[in-house]
Amino acid sequence: MATLPTQNVYSKMRDMHWSPKERTIARRAFDRALHRELEATIREAKQKAERIKEPDELWGLERYLTRRRKEIDAKYEFKYSVLLLVLADLVREGGINLDQLHGLSEDKLRIVCDHAQSAA
């Protein structure tokens, strides 16, 4: 399946119309992935904290939290102009299952699938 050149994808996404139903579908999948990632980070932080014995590990926990906060902030950007690429990244990583996006228009799903595969 041929992939659109990146430039075309951006201009195509900017011109796309999102129906209320599509917005709800995308928002729900996005929120669920974000929630799962935050939950996983909380679990990891608790485990790290439990294992701390030395001050170095305490500041290691601080660095871990700062890194995760920045990563999550950068990854979860809910703007319709880039949302399909954000969703594609989440599909690729397993944070979103393609079934959760059922109901998006075919051209939107095409972009998500193309990018989930091409970025792999």
Place this chain on the structure above:
Amino acid sequence: MATLPTQNVYSKMRDMHWSPKERTIARRAFDRALHRELEATIREAKQKAERIKEPDELWGLERYLTRRRKEIDAKYEFKYSVLLLVLADLVREGGINLDQLHGLSEDKLRIVCDHAQSAA
């Protein structure tokens, strides 16, 4: 007991001689206070982590660690030119007991006591 003006204290401290025995006494008291403060911070961080339920509390833990790291860095400065004031702050806060400084010269102890009281 009259306190020396701050400017005089700084120039007095710069000119002071520290015997090897005094260096050992000061270092030991300083290290013990630092160790206790780090241990207390580790305990507090573990408790905070255990209580986390929401992402906000996760980033609250990050902010707590950043603040404590900066506070501890600023407070524990082992330079002979300011060490007596650092020790005085620790005496005032209870991190160091005056008995631990037994063996420092009388003029050094005077500065520590004066400042531990005047900053209270």
